[in-house]
Amino acid sequence: MMNKPDFAIHSPALPKSSPVALWDVSAEDFPHEGTTLEKWKFLLKYAVLAPSSHNSQPWLFHIRGNEVELYADRTRSCHVVDPDDREMIISCGCALFHLRAAMAHFAYAGEIAILPDSNDPDLLARVRLGTDEEKSAEESILFYAIPKRRTNRQPFMQDPVPPSLLHALSDAARSENSWLEVIRTEEMRHSLAELIAEGDRRQWANKSFRLELAAWIHPNRGWARDGIPGYAQGIEDLISYAGPLVVRTFNMGEGQAAMDHELATGSPALVVLGTNNDTVLDWIHAGQALARVLLRARVEDVWASFLDQAIEVPDLRTRFATAMGSTSYPQACLRLGFSADVKPTPRRDVEEMLI
Numbered sequence: 001m002m003n004k005p006d007f008a009i010h011s012p013a014l015p016k017s018s019p020v021a022l023w024d025v026s027a028e029d030f031p032h033e034g035t036t037l038e039k040w041k042f043l044l045k046y047a048v049l050a051p052s053s054h055n056s057q058p059w060l061f062h063i064r065g066n067e068v069e070l071y072a073d074r075t076r077s078c079h080v081v082d083p084d085d086r087e088m089i090i091s092c093g094c095a096l097f098h099l100r101a102a103m104a105h106f107a108y109a110g111e112i113a114i115l116p117d118s119n120d121p122d123l124l125a126r127v128r129l130g131t132d133e134e135k136s137a138e139e140s141i142l143f144y145a146i147p148k149r150r151t152n153r154q155p156f157m158q159d160p161v162p163p164s165l166l167h168a169l170s171d172a173a174r175s176e177n178s179w180l181e182v183i184r185t186e187e188m189r190h191s192l193a194e195l196i197a198e199g200d201r202r203q204w205a206n207k208s209f210r211l212e213l214a215a216w217i218h219p220n221r222g223w224a225r226d227g228i229p230g231y232a233q234g235i236e237d238l239i240s241y242a243g244p245l246v247v248r249t250f251n252m253g254e255g256q257a258a259m260d261h262e263l264a265t266g267s268p269a270l271v272v273l274g275t276n277n278d279t280v281l282d283w284i285h286a287g288q289a290l291a292r293v294l295l296r297a298r299v300e301d302v303w304a305s306f307l308d309q310a311i312e313v314p315d316l317r318t319r320f321a322t323a324m325g326s327t328s329y330p331q332a333c334l335r336l337g338f339s340a341d342v343k344p345t346p347r348r349d350v351e352e353m354l355i
Helices: 036-047 086-105 137-148 163-174 186-205 207-215 243-249 253-266 280-299 314-323
Strands: 059-064 067-072 111-114 123-128 179-182 269-275 303-306 329-337
Touching (some): 036 059, 036 086, 086 137, 086 280, 086 329, 123 280, 137 280, 163 179, 163 269, 163 280, 186 207, 186 269, 207 243, 269 280, 280 303, 280 329, 314 329
Antiparallel strands (some): 059 067, 067 123, 111 123, 179 269, 303 329
């Protein structure tokens, strides 16, 4: 039996601040003299800034004294695009790495147990706060990149991504039990772009996919604290109100396929992150690797966005790996480059995610 309560606390008394206000968090406000509970709640402010599929934020936290437990929130699953909850678990892995980076910055040694209870598949990690230790300079650099990170869907400048950074990103993924391959040949890039475009066409032809996606799309000026506002896709305020209806009604697969094909072939760098196996444990590793890679890129002012369409369709995922000459499992495809800053997407308050 699962040992967690089957509900989360959703406080009706939460202040109606801007949905993006939670990005304005300052390390100077850390409650050094506060209680353990206050410290955990502050650290979790950084965890919840992690990326997630459709910005679904599919995580819950249970604070137990000196420990916090990370749970997958299956009520936020995207059953059509992610039927095995693979991307959901990866998203939770990203939140776990953000928490790790915050703890390391504030010099807490912390111990982490992954999948600590075989009888509770929702319990993904148990983290112990630990005691003060010397700060990690590398983790602090990544920590300060957390509020600067967001998915940037704009076209990128043609300035190349420094080879030294691409090498550092590969090392970052490797340190988290994953791999990151830079797509260097035009032939392979074109092959992967074709598969990404085919993924777009297949997904948009599926009405259930469009209905699910529409449920996560929100107007620019709404108060939703999750999902994808129109501005994140370059849509103006007035038009953004029609976004969900348009997505539900029209198959825009051909147009999306053409656009993503161009992004895949034209972006300064295209990289694929993956793992040697494809278990829940590997997905958690992949999430932590993904977060480390994204934050390391932001340290160098490099942005990223996802081109995961082919990886989300099972037979295309197999062909995607084959096109790379790999027998391993691709978990995410990213384009990297330089661009202007973009507004962050909304976040729910930590209090809403506490069990």
